[in-house]
Amino acid sequence: MCQYWWSFTLCTVVTFQFAFTFLFQQQERGAEAVSHNQNQTHQRWCLSEFHKLSRKIQGGIPPLVDHAQSELTVVYNTCLCSAALSQLSEAELLLSQATERVIQMTGDDPISSDPPAFWRTLLKSVGNTTFNSSVQHLLCLQWALWLAKCQLKTIQEFQDELFSLSETLSTELGDDKRSSERGKSSDIPLLVMDPRRLIELLQTCTFIAQGAERLSEGQSSEALSGLQKASSLPAPRMLLAYTHHLSGCCLASMSCPQMALQCYRKAVETDSRCVCALYQSLLIYRELGNTQAEIQALRLLHSSLLLPSATEPPLAGAALLSPSVLLCSQSLNRLLSVPSALSVLHSLAQKCVLYGRVSEGVEYYLDLLAALHSDDQHGVHEDPPLPRLPELYLEAGAALLTARRPADCMALCDEVVGTTLELLPEKLVLEEPEETSEIETGAVGAEGEDRMRMLLWTGAAYLLQGHCHTHLRDWKQAVTHYTRCINLLVKVHFKKKGDADMVGKQGTNLCILQRLKGLSLAGRGISFSQTDQLREALRDLHLSLQAAPDCVGAGLWCGEVLWRLGRRQEAAACWEKTWSFTAQSSVEGLRLYLQEPQTGPLLDSTELQHRIQELGPTLSA
């Protein structure tokens, strides 16, 4: 009988080594850029072979101590392969069957169902057997499955035992023993992944997952200490970068932005694919108000998102068990998420135009539009969503105008007007939704919303065209376009429901409407003032200031027209009032095309001040 088992075990071990050799070869070849897909097919094949083998070695008979080691080794390999293919429930089933058989072997009573207690008892009962280490390997797999299923609580309960596992295993599989075994064709079955490597990976991943969880629960300093430990463990490049990145996130939430930036830098240095660190550092720059650094970071982020390696799953094919299988908790994914390349490009363009790098910004806008045209899936998978295409056109147009390319701007605006003009409603009632009624309006509201937007886009396009003509000093055309804009805007009947505060809320349709009104009236007023139609100019500028009191151009030009009309005191008061506004006006929140034009006829503030000073004595007199 003994001989029978011998030959049996031997035969299976040979078959096993066979499968192993193939898997290993494949791994080696993996370095030679075998595609991820092929690798998966191969892993699947290996898995099915291991399944056959485990069926064979279990042989449909009750477990025997004599060949427990071989059997458990095959289970380990099978389980690992199926876990690597993300077939977690299958792996779990295999594992529970194996532990069942181990319990049969030791002859113990069924143990408690609480996982840590179960394993504690199991480890105790196999303590002195020959297959002790095999059971420990299975525990490693159990650990991996817990991690993959985000059962961090269970791991936490059992952490000390799990982390001491590497100590016990490394002393058992001591270097001397291992080196003497290696090279010889021994009967000890081979493992597809060295358990010590597995433990290393599991330790690092556990620290990372726990760190992310604690961070999301607000325990930043606890998270940080775990991550510091993880960063000294041997780990794949990607994971090491993650530990730095998460440390940075902890520090950022502990309001240590500079230290956080250091960590993010380390993360990117460690692994250039760790773009989430770039993104997080750009958020910190934004918070700190360091616009130049933010623009720099945006540019870096965009170019690294365009690299092919950034979008690939990390470490595909490099190792049997990819860390991505083990790291799937939501809180971690949130910390590792990065906006799409297009939305990064959009913010980059916007920031550049807003902060004085106009020509650069224009180029980015044009890149963005080109990318959107080549990729028609725009807006489908964006998170956060990109603005709608007409808005991007309008922003690009505004940027072009700022870069003194009015012809290009007008072309873009024509495009917008061409697509939306047909769809414009005759009349529109704008109801600013109250917080409560928002849900009730439903589909009708959405449709109305759409038409409203359409109207605002067309209006903005006319406004920009008016600006362009103003820039070209074609006052007549400018007046025409401003008038078109105004005519469009008066179609909207505003039904007041809530407070008057609504106007102040940026981003709402009402706010945009008022802003457009203010700007177009101001533009027309300025144009009139250039053609010496001072009465019309004054009327428009007054109306403009009513619609948008923070409009600097309107305020200044209103004063100018008053001055020219000889109403000097009024003019001076108007100027003073305008200057007092400028201090608190916010630019950031508004769309680019809703900003005041930088290109029209300008009034020199110092000159105006001078005039007031000259007027001064008269005033006081």
Added chain:
Amino acid sequence: MESLLSGESCQTPHCLSLAGKLFIFDSKRASVTHDSQRSELVFCRLSFDREANAFVKAAAAADGAAVISGRRSSHVDILKCKCALNVQQRVTTPCVLVTKKSETGESFQFSLLTLSSSNRLQPCFEFKLNYQIKEDVYILKGPTVLWSHAGDVFYTSLQAGEVRQIPIQLSHSCLDIKPPIQTLGYFVESGQVFDGAMILPHPYICLTRCMLVLSAEKVDGDGVLKSTLVAATSHQQLVYFENGTVKDICQLPFKQPEDIQVVNTGRNGCLFAVSFHQGHLCAIWKETFQVSAQWSDVSLVQVDDFLECGSDQMLLVFKDQGETGQPLERFLLTDLCGISYAVRHNFHSHMLCYLHSGLSVLQELEREVRVKERVLQQSVQALTDVVSEKESTLKQPEQVLFTKEDIQQPVTVLRRFFFLDGLVSVSLSILTETGRSSAPAVIQTQSQVLWLPAPCSSSSSSSLSSSSSASTFQEPAAKRSKQHNAGSPGDPNTCRLAVTAVTRLTPLLNSGCVKCYVMLHYVQRQDAFGLVSNPTPAVLHCGQVALDIHSNFQTRLLKNPELKTDEVKEDLLSLMVVLDRWVFHIDCPDHSLGDIDGWIQKRVGCKRIEVSPQYLLLDSSGPSALMLLRWHQITPFQGELSVHSSQLQMLQFLDSLLAYLPVSCSIQPVKASRGQGADQILSLALEKEVVSIRECTSLLLCDKEEDEDRKSLGHEETPEPATVKGLQRCREVWQRDVERSRKRLSPLVDVGRYRRLTQSMSQVLLDGDLAALLDTQTTLPS
């Protein structure tokens, strides 16, 4: 109970097949007169008619009946019917075992009837028991009837003439497997008992639900039984055993196996037909040991050559009887390799079986390919082994070198043995290796000559060293050692001469290396008879000597590395000089290295040197096991390791370090501190050889494979086997796969490419040979 039995027997008639004919037996009660009933055994013989696609009664004398009992109350039941070899007549005949209860109900009469060639049922033998046979009953060759009752096994036959008991007790207590139970086998004919584990391994005994012995042969002399058998277990598996060991396992689709039959389909091999409870059936090819077909609702399975074509077919009779109630209403006659006759049966599943068998052939071929690849790999491994052995055989140390340790005055003693005739004066000098200066410097030595008596051809160096270890040394006096005229105690022609040179350690350390040239100075006598008038001094170059200084090196540092004195610092410096030094750059692009310093510190006997804390001292007890290590981490992925130790130690250390480091790690020596030696060139050349063999071969085969894959990629979609066209396509795809697998086993390669391969290989081999030659010359100086 009785009526129940009879009722059953009426419904399912007993069948057996012989020589392509199907026999159906049934017991019947026929009333002859109004008050007497008699029991009859009726049978009919059916054969398959291809034209009619049905089983029909054979033309003549197809039916028959035999009166078993004329008495009214007695009741006859068929217990078993089976074909068995009649030993006396040497023909296989259908046998029917019937039982009837006596009137009193206390005894039971059994009789075995055989069907003669003349189509008559004849009683073969009868026996009486006082119990009804309820458990397993078998009709074996003889004919012999074997049954078990209450744990005992009995048999009877015509030869035995009586009921005999087999001296084996049946046990059913095999639920607990821990205490090994003896299982026994028994030869009915000879009455011999043998170990049951020889045919069925112990763990399977409790699981086996039914089994079929394919062959069993007793090897004379050693009592070994050669057997092959298949057993269906309660774990839904069919297990193939050869001489009591598991050879293969197949997962069965159904539970509760009841019977296994073997179907010999001729040149297509054998099938096992396993029937299960509730009419399930599956067929398994013996070769591939995989399930190829399965059926349900089967009421009867018979294996025979019903078509009379020379190989067996399976006859499956399906349950669901039609309205007519005919026994063979719905059946399938098939051998799964082309023959199929079916009545009201779906052709579809049959085609699937067909494909299954094709698939298994394919899998077999793939397995062979894998074996081949493995052989290839092993060959490469063997080659590397040969290479490494070659390396070790090349090292034959010629010089014998001893070190005498003395803390205050480290002195090295060098001895060489010469066989020289007619020497007058002899001295040795040690020269430093040509290092920075062009001319080698002579190291201060003091030579001593010893005449060794009794020349023997094979003198062991150890004995010589012990004999001369008592010699005294003199203090060094001059830069060049003085010549000592050793007195000649005997005839110099017959004596051997040992010349020793003694020097201080320091000049050797100063030279920066411990490999020295050794020169022998001597003055030879002009002629044996003449005067010592004009002696001519001669110098003989004796080759290189590597000084092994660090054995048994004892310093304050080693005793206590925690000390922080200047002496300890000095010790450290001299230790660093004495030990060989290697620097390795360890780089792992995709995996961080972790805490290597911590790993080194965890090793046995590792201590940090306090004088210079970046160094770790590894002093595991044992001769020449001293190591100085320094780990300098550059980035988490790169580091530099300096090792000061002997070469062997360094290699051992690196080996264990490699086990700790990630797999993708590379270790490169940082500019070899001793220059690229010949052995290094050789090892590089050999490495290149192995690598290029592997690469060339795989390239040759890979390209071909890719070509073929590309060719066949267009037809990857799997056709539906439902239509005739689809089936044809299926077949083509399968054929192509078979063809491809065959080609892979013995691939054809392009001649031009092969020639290029051999050319490049020969160039590589040439380089390797050259390097080996160079290495031999340097390691074995003549």
